Amino acid sequence: xxxxxxxxxxxxxxxxxxxxxxxxxxxxxxxxxxxxxxxxxxxxxxxxxxxxxxxxxxxxxxxxxxxxxxxxxxxxxxxxxxxxxxxxxxxxxxxxxxxxxxxxxxxxxxxxxxx
Amino acid sequence: xxxxxxxxxxxxxxxxxxxxxxxxxxxxxxxxxxxxxxxxxxxxxxxxxxxxxxxxxxxxxxxxxxxxxxxxxxxxxxxxxxxxxxxxxxxxxxxxxxxxxxxxxxxxxx
Numbered sequence: 001x002x003x004x005x006x007x008x009x010x011x012x013x014x015x016x017x018x019x020x021x022x023x024x025x026x027x028x029x030x031x032x033x034x035x036x037x038x039x040x041x042x043x044x045x046x047x048x049x050x051x052x053x054x055x056x057x058x059x060x061x062x063x064x065x066x067x068x069x070x071x072x073x074x075x076x077x078x079x080x081x082x083x084x085x086x087x088x089x090x091x092x093x094x095x096x097x098x099x100x101x102x103x104x105x106x107x108x109x110x111x112x113x114x115x
Numbered sequence: 116x117x118x119x120x121x122x123x124x125x126x127x128x129x130x131x132x133x134x135x136x137x138x139x140x141x142x143x144x145x146x147x148x149x150x151x152x153x154x155x156x157x158x159x160x161x162x163x164x165x166x167x168x169x170x171x172x173x174x175x176x177x178x179x180x181x182x183x184x185x186x187x188x189x190x191x192x193x194x195x196x197x198x199x200x201x202x203x204x205x206x207x208x209x210x211x212x213x214x215x216x217x218x219x220x221x222x223x224x225x
Contacts, residue, residue: 042121
């Protein structure tokens with residue numbers, strides 16, 4: 001069984017640029033959730049994708065967008081980067097969309113620094 | 116909106132001492148509560164959840180709806196318990212969205 005992987009591990013961008021982060025879900029999982037974890041904070045839900053469609057969104061502006069592909073891997077895109085976007089971005093996969101009781105398995109994260 | 120509060124940023128205990136990591140939540144309905152743990156240089160992983168009512172690595176947590184709490188307890192701390200612990204909540208009908216607290220760093224000293 002392959003775990004959740006994320007790429008890249010680290011990234012440095014400048015303000016105003018755009019970034020794409022990638023996530024491969026665990027084998028057998030069809031749901032991917034993205035979280036932002038600022039320094040000293042807990043992870044904060046950005047959005048979730050289930051079977052290639054957005055299935056819930058947190059309190060993030062539209063410049064945060066995503067995609068899920070037929071193989072259930074996912075991308076998180078952030079446009080017009082701001083300094084406050086500097087954080088660890090976590091991807092978590094699970095099976096079943098909104099089904100209660102489904103455990104989310106987290107990837108190692110991508111650390112983004114915006115200068 | 117739901118909220119999870121972990122009042123302690125750091126908890127330091129001696130090996131063999133009891134551990135209690137506090138978690139309080141605010142939500143008017145029936146939530147599902149979790150504890151996640153992150154050991155040094157490892158990814159975030161599920162420790163336990165209230166619906167399972169199980170003990171994992173000697174840790175237990177009981178959901179107290181009256182006090183809206185889900186404190187994590189272990190009778191005898193071990194050095195390998197040193198880690199960051201996050202309490203999280205999932206609401207009914209809220210998809211698979213988790214709302215996390217800010218975390219408590221547990222340090223077990225010899």
